[in-house]
Amino acid sequence: MKIELIYNKEKYLKNPDKIDTLFKIDNNILGGIVKVEEGKIEGDDCNLYGFFQDILIGIAYLLSFGKSDKYMSISKEEIKEIAKIYGFPIKNIDMAYTSSLSFPFNKYIFEFNKNSDEMIIYYYNDMYIYDNHLGKKGIIKIPMKEFVKNIIKLAEDYINFIKKHNNIWKEYEINFLEDRLRDVKKYYKERYGEEL
16 A cells, blocks of 8 residues: 655745645545546645654554553543544544544544554545535555554655754754654564564
8 A cells, every 4th residue: 555645845844834735545535635626636734743743653552552652642532522423433442543633624543453453544534525525534444564664754754854954843843753753663663573
């Protein structure tokens, strides 16, 4: 499976608080807009720093089976409520977390099935079809190893980019993301016995 996070880096330098971002897994648009009348797909507002912060914290939480929860602020009740509203069939609430991934109107629940070693992504993309204001929900299953490797690659690319342009985020903010990336790599190694 191919995981993509598409955004214009030059535009991002001008406004790092939010940037049109397209988040795709294969042909599934988890974050972004389809403009049917114009026949094109484009990004939706996203805070990329928040995206990587949330996804790295969540992955560390799941890979560590809940040991790495110092930055998790989501309650199980909130996960249950979101699952109920959107009809997401969560099986193990203890191995799930939720986030908007800093797309303002979207909802995501990530559930780790440790028996099949799959990441199950339940998503609701509120802005999916812009013309008719139709959101889209779906479920994607991806091998956890593959998911983590892809996210780490995207996160490293993002962190290296913002480090080159050190006027975007403060040093302690960059350090925070690097620490979360190290957490993910640590728990990945503990589970799979290999370095990333």
